[in-house]
Amino acid sequence: MTEKDRFKQAEFAAMVGVAGNIILAIINGVIGVLSDSRALIAEAVHSASDVAGSLAVFVGVRAAKQPPDEDHPYGHGKAESIAAIIVAVLLFLVGFEIGKASFEALFNKIEPPKLLAIYAVLLSIIVKEWMFRYTFKLGKRIKSDAIIVNAHDHRSDVYSSLATLAGIGAAIFGPRFGLDWLVYADPVAGLFVSILVIKLAWKLGAESIHSTLDHVLHEEDVVGLKETVKNITQIKKIDELYAREHGHYVIVDIKISVDPHITVEEGHKIGKQVKQKLMREHENVQNVFVHVNPYSP
Known part of the structure; x- marks a missing residue:
């Protein structure tokens, strides 16, 4: 594979992430408001932040393909690792915000979301899993840290959506069976997801920083x-x-x-x-x- 082909595929993968996250952010945001689901609105915010992450990857890949010059005789390859660090930081911040909002919701009176929210979450799971498989396979093939990190970001979104699905489902059907306290399963799920996201962001950020600091092969x-x-x-x-x-x-x-x-x-x-x-x-x-x-x- 030539360098030109490699960067072309990496840029396409980044733009797939941007387009997919924009669509999911709009769908989840609109349905989250209509169905009165705090968890789904959090998913929409998460998808919106992923748009910024995918754009950072796109910019990093574009910068990395620049040929060596007088100021950068070793090339610009580390731009991908820097982009990966940016994605990890964004992921950490989003995880923290989701956790904060979910924790605060536990101390307020809330209403169960509408059934429409479940269909939106199922769509998110399907789309995000496909995006993970596509970008991860491509990232391994072209050896791109930024693309691999972005792929893991998509996979973390799948876990987030699964927890959101469980929380929304419990919040909707729990009160119908006399289990009114299950209405708080929605923010509890959001809190659980935030911990997963923060943990993943820390791991991926540490790996990218390690690669940036002139790491030599073992x-x-x-x-x-x-x-x-x-x-x-x-x-x-x-x-x-x-x-x-x-x-x-x-x-x-x-x-x-x-x-x-x-x-x-x-x-x-x-x-x-x-x-x-x-x-x-x-x-x-x-x-x-x-x-x-x-x-x-």
Whole structure:
């Protein structure tokens, strides 16, 4: 897959998220007001915040595809991780607001929502689950942190909608069977969902920050890179090899030892061969910086 195709698919996935969340926000908001469901109105607010999250992903993907320049010689790949952090922060704030509103509702007299609210929640579950499966599969294939985080955001919405469905269902049918206290199942469900959302936001935010802080691949992840270099016969030893993550690609810093009696030009050719071989045989390697040392037993 070419870089152009990768970014084209990532941008399309982000716009699918924007369109889907706008539609769900409008539907849930209108039906939430008509059916007098606080949980559904919270779902609408959640979907509206997801629009901002998907737009952040879209902007991050657009920025990440810019080629290296004088100020950014390593490229703009980290823009995706930064976008992922923004989504995680938005998710955390929404989770907190939903929890706050649900907690306050427990101390006020409320009326059960209308049956129409259940149909809206069922629609949200179906749409959000499809959006998760599509974006997660795509994010893994194109190795995009931002798209993967956005996919998990969609999955958290499925859990949110399931809890909302349970709360609305209990609030509607409980009083019909003399269980008037079940009318508070709606805000209780909202409180439960907020905890799930906050927990997920914390996890995804921590992972994205870890990737942004010049994280290097672990030893077991660079075995293939080292094997590629070892196949070059002129290299006596690999002194150091670090592969730094920059969003969907990695930058390799490597120190090699060669025969100390060869010419500078010959050493340069060996270093150039290392760079070309790593970039040719490993599609996630975007650039390689080689330092040539004289070999000493």
